[in-house]
Amino acid sequence: MPVRAERPDPPATTTPAAPASEASIDLEEAYRSTQIQEVLDQLDRELVGLKPVKTRIREIAALLLVERVRKQLGLSASAPTLHMSFTGNPGTGKTTVALRMAQILHRLGYVRQGHLVAVTRDDLVGQYIGHTAPKTKEVLKRAMGGVLFIDEAYYLYKQENERDYGQEAIEILLQVMENQREDLVVILAGYADRMDSFFKANPGFRSRIAHHLDFPDYTVDELLAIARLMLAQQQYRFSAEAEAAFREYLVKRMQQPHFANARSVRNALDRARLRQANRLFSRRQVSADALMTIEAEDIRASRVLAGPGKPQTPA
Numbered sequence: 001m002p003v004r005a006e007r008p009d010p011p012a013t014t015t016p017a018a019p020a021s022e023a024s025i026d027l028e029e030a031y032r033s034t035q036i037q038e039v040l041d042q043l044d045r046e047l048v049g050l051k052p053v054k055t056r057i058r059e060i061a062a063l064l065l066v067e068r069v070r071k072q073l074g075l076s077a078s079a080p081t082l083h084m085s086f087t088g089n090p091g092t093g094k095t096t097v098a099l100r101m102a103q104i105l106h107r108l109g110y111v112r113q114g115h116l117v118a119v120t121r122d123d124l125v126g127q128y129i130g131h132t133a134p135k136t137k138e139v140l141k142r143a144m145g146g147v148l149f150i151d152e153a154y155y156l157y158k159q160e161n162e163r164d165y166g167q168e169a170i171e172i173l174l175q176v177m178e179n180q181r182e183d184l185v186v187i188l189a190g191y192a193d194r195m196d197s198f199f200k201a202n203p204g205f206r207s208r209i210a211h212h213l214d215f216p217d218y219t220v221d222e223l224l225a226i227a228r229l230m231l232a233q234q235q236y237r238f239s240a241e242a243e244a245a246f247r248e249y250l251v252k253r254m255q256q257p258h259f260a261n262a263r264s265v266r267n268a269l270d271r272a273r274l275r276q277a278n279r280l281f282s283r284r285q286v287s288a289d290a291l292m293t294i295e296a297e298d299i300r301a302s303r304v305l306a307g308p309g310k311p312q313t314p315a
């Protein structure tokens with residue numbers, strides 16, 4: 001009898017394995033629970049304008065929230081790179097944004113404490129051999145668990161001076177930024193063109209920076225709004241004539257050297273208050289309204305607006 005060859009069993013039909021967990025997370029609830037909206041609202045109250053910067057901060061916050069949720073579901077293995085670069089002219093809000101960024105990172109669980117340590121070259125670089133490393137390490141120790149903000153970071157690198165000790169600070173910073181990035185976020189800040197040159201000379205920094213934010217100069221209307229906000233915080237206000245004079249002042253001051261956006265506005269208001277105090281000092285009695293009101297003459301006495309032959313006082 002012929003032997004019938006047995007046909008092999010057909011291969012078993014396989015179906016894709018179901019996900020280990022069908023769990024989901026309510027992103028809106030996760031967002032509310034972090035309370036980062038409070039920080040973003042505070043940033044809106046503190047800083048006039050800067051729409052591109054505020055939009056980018058919200059985008060970064062959304063990215064980090066999603067990464068946090070992914071980690072909770074076992075979908076993310078490594079922490080995102082958080083080091084940043086803030087470029088722009090003085091007085092454009094870089095330090096304030098860095099402070100709020102530290103709070104956002106803390107509320108999202110990316111840094112332990114959420115404090116900000118703001119430094120310049122002088123805080124990091126020593127003046128003699130063996131002085132730089134202890135200074136830099138002490139600053140890093142204070143900043144651990146939070147954000148280290150290095151203003152005018154390009155001054156750390158002085159290519160023309162072979163005996164400069166800034167390179168030692170740079171090497172220590174780079175090592176910490178790479179090896180301890182889960183416990184420290186570094187934000188480098190300064191003028192855009194100088195920061196670009198700094199990154200070209202120190203490519204190790206550029207490769208470690210995940211987010212680049214450019215801070216635009218304020219417009220005249222934004223600077224005037226900043227002035228109103230600064231005065232209101234100290235219970236002062238412009239008269240209608242003074243506000244018109246201050247707008248005129250801003251237009252001219254912005255065309256002069258060393259204009260520093262909100263810092264220059266603050267300095268101008270301090271001098272206007274000084275003139276107001278001297279104007280009121282000769283009166284026997286003054287009303288609360290007079291004590292609160294900056295008049296046009298308090299603005300027009302500035303040398304920025306004073307014409308030829310008129311007495312001039314500091315800007």
